[in-house]
Amino acid sequence: MASLNDVARLAGVSKSTVSRVINQEYGVKPATIEKVNRAIEQCGYVVNQIAKDLKSSKTNLIGVIVPRVSSHAMSASVDGLSHVFDQKGKQVLLANTRQDDARICHYLDLFNQKRVEGILLFASTLNPTVVQAIKRSSAPVVVIGQDGSPYNIPSVIHDDYRVGFCAGEQLIKAGCQQVGFLGVQAEDIAVDQQRYQGLESALTTLSQTAPLFHYQGQFSIQSGYVAMTAMLAQYPDLDGVFCATDRIAIGAIQALQAQGITPGQAVKLMGVGDDELAQVVSPSLSTFNYAFDAAGESGAKMLLELLETGQSHVSKLVMGFNYISRATCP
């Protein structure tokens, strides 16, 4: 592949001159420009950004680590953030951990070697190993989805505790007295712990009851189905279920229907995330709108501010939400 040197030789000028022409610098004789451009054309020269990056120690690269991309939350977030970075001329290096948290550290290190300017980490857990890896990263890291502020890590989170509380409120308002929670792994503070605690708080505060159960499954329709089936057997009297995600809720709906129960009547339920699925499923699923694209954008902007000013004024950004009432909890 042709280099500056090749072009220079071909045009019969020096490297410096070619460099000047390429970067449209001031003070090159038009005739020389012409000569050089012909040479560039002739040998199909393409700038070597690697060499430039090395020389300037600037890569315009942003690392993004995700647990997977095929979920409403992830794909919307990635669309959001990529737009922001795009406008700033930053390129996105994408790493997919496939839900294997151990790989987070691996990618954090790899990204630092590649000299990314900053890293956006979509975390489902924030264990000590990960925190440590973040701490030793030279590139600033913004965490999305979990609260890193206790470790002084700038984060964008959803208002998970309050969502749980609202869910409790709504279920109580709808007349539920036996309410359970379908969550995920305990390590997921945001999705499992916070949402559960919010619910618990609402139930104790507003109706002097405690959640009937706290099931911990996976992020899938399948898992929601299994969970709901099991809980239904164990607590035949339950009349309200708060599901940590819409997909889990969809599984729960299917499980209820399999038992001849119409969701929204004897048993009310709701999910979180406003996945397109929620609008489409029948009966339609009451849920909370989480602005995932905005969260991605916000994380990106936060990181950019961190890069530009050396520090961000916001150390923790809590995204709001809206309750969307549909058929499963009218």
Next chain:
Amino acid sequence: MASLNDVARLAGVSKSTVSRVINQEYGVKPATIEKVNRAIEQCGYVVNQIAKDLKSSKTNLIGVIVPRVSSHAMSASVDGLSHVFDQKGKQVLLANTRQDDARICHYLDLFNQKRVEGILLFASTLNPTVVQAIKRSSAPVVVIGQDGSPYNIPSVIHDDYRVGFCAGEQLIKAGCQQVGFLGVQAEDIAVDQQRYQGLESALTTLSQTAPLFHYQGQFSIQSGYVAMTAMLAQYPDLDGVFCATDRIAIGAIQALQAQGITPGQAVKLMGVGDDELAQVVSPSLSTFNYAFDAAGESGAKMLLELLETGQSHVSKLVMGFNYISRATCP
């Protein structure tokens, strides 16, 4: 940020020696290794992969261009391909055109400057400008989703014509006699043209009729709704609709229901893609299973083979599909 030189000075040895220690090369005195490692620790040295990349002219970088990531097809494909690249130690540089085809060329050029080793392009159109940009790319390009073989561009495609034909077959078998097509922009050969032509061929061959209409809208539920509403007004007698994607079909279902028509009875319909939505919507949507994750993987493997052997034995890979019969076309 500390460099080899800094470490060398700190350890009182030469760059070469530090390099040897870092790369665990053979023939360094244990005491020296110890010294160097202490120095590395002390100044927090991190390998500069940019410098290595320049020296070795090898980046381990793969460029991936997508029109957007928040769709079932895209997100599943990206999950698939990232797994394959991961295993080979390749990193993914992700570009999001946001459905703006003009940006494809921009990214192709940018990626070449960044010296990616290869490019995976998810295309919704393959216009002459794009073809030209692909041709001048030094990094090999594999196209996914559109057939580039006429231009001698290796591609992974879905069997769009045959899907259209099968859809026609199924609708006819279900008794439909007035069948229309809800497509997308004409530039999308695969999704709009091929699927339509397959349908047309089935109808003319098997029932000596022609499609009632060929509507061209967008890739969204909303657009499907609008389209179905309009077509229903124009062709009140229609009894079968083939939708280019599941999301369009979902919109169509909602439009039918808004008119008091039960999809699957007087009007049968089916989509393409086996989006999770199709399983969840009510009545459930008959569709064709496209293995998007496998398509992503295949594209990745094809590209890797191209990189390793200099040329691929496969120049066009056609992915199969399965018909999934559900309530909208029993």
Next chain:
DNA sequence: TTGAAAGCGGTACCAA
């Protein structure tokens, strides 16, 4: 207006 040379942070060959 142009060229020579140093340097970004590594690797690799040759000498010592």
Next chain:
DNA sequence: TTGGTACCGCTTTCAA
């Protein structure tokens, strides 16, 4: 076993 040095491809003084 170690160090010196050239070089990867580009930018950027400094001189000419």
